[in-house]
Amino acid sequence: MERTLYIVVPCFNEEKVLSISSRTFGNKLFSLMDAGLISSKSKVLFVDDGSQDSTWEIICSLHEENPAFTGIRLSRNQGEQTAVLAGLTIANEACDLAVTIDADLQDDINVIDQMIDAYLQGYDIVYANRQSRATDSFMKRATAIAFYKVARWLDTGIEYNNGGYRLLSKRAIRALLQYQESGLFLNGLLARVGFRSTAVFYDRAKRAAGQTHYSYRKIIDFALDGIISFSSKPIHMIGVLSICLLLASVVLGVFALVRTCLHAALPWMWILFAICFFGSLQLLAIGIVGEYVAKTLWEAKKRPLFLIEENLN
Ligand code: UDP
């Protein structure tokens, strides 16, 4: 049975690259159709994320040329994650599987073949991860590596080195759409969704044309969303720190007491003891308040408590 694939492409002010990349996406779609891997109803779905240039006009003319190119236009710029989610919401009505990919040809389109292979083997989520960051600037590479390492250490479940190029089965898309939260970080949510997932790898190329939309400030905001929305470990660490400080103050207190009993008191030691002891109490209080704040955060997100993978009933 042939399945319908939607290639979802978020586009924000991409007039410089879209005329080149749309051909590449189209050719891939048609070659997959010719190979009988996907149905003739498959499409490339562009999501214009409130562009101010001629991105939308280009999408409209592509659609007029061939209805295999289609698009939606968001009322304003909402950011890449929301644009992808909007695209998946529309794709979900018609597709069996979707691939999300950037508009700038940095991601190797031919990897889609391997992703479809994995999908046919029963995987619901197939991440296409960067195996090399040679084309990134030193700063971008360093910040990305630091982010993924911290994210892994904090057990966020965020896929290592995945920049948003992935295949999702209809089941995975439906599950993802049940999450109704702002501060979107799709890879974090996909880790929560579960189902069978695997990864394929590719080398990331340079942008075919145009410029990145991610300033360092935006990257930091995005990274914070990824960590704060998926881990309360930083809050637990306040508690751990307060206990360490309390233990240190006990040692200092015993030492200071012994020295005082031996008539060799060290006044600075008592001062240090007081700083550590009262500091640890304050940290403990902050940690306890933090635990309640974290609970409130998880409640406010109203994430689905479970998702059903199979049902024989
Ligand atoms: N993008 C978007 N909305 C935004 C910013 C970016 O839809 O507010 C799209 C953009 O058009 C591209 C993808 O997200 O298709 C990745 O953006 P970019 O290439 O600028 O990021 P980088 O590859 O430099 O991390």
Ligand code: MG
């Ligand atoms: Mg890019």
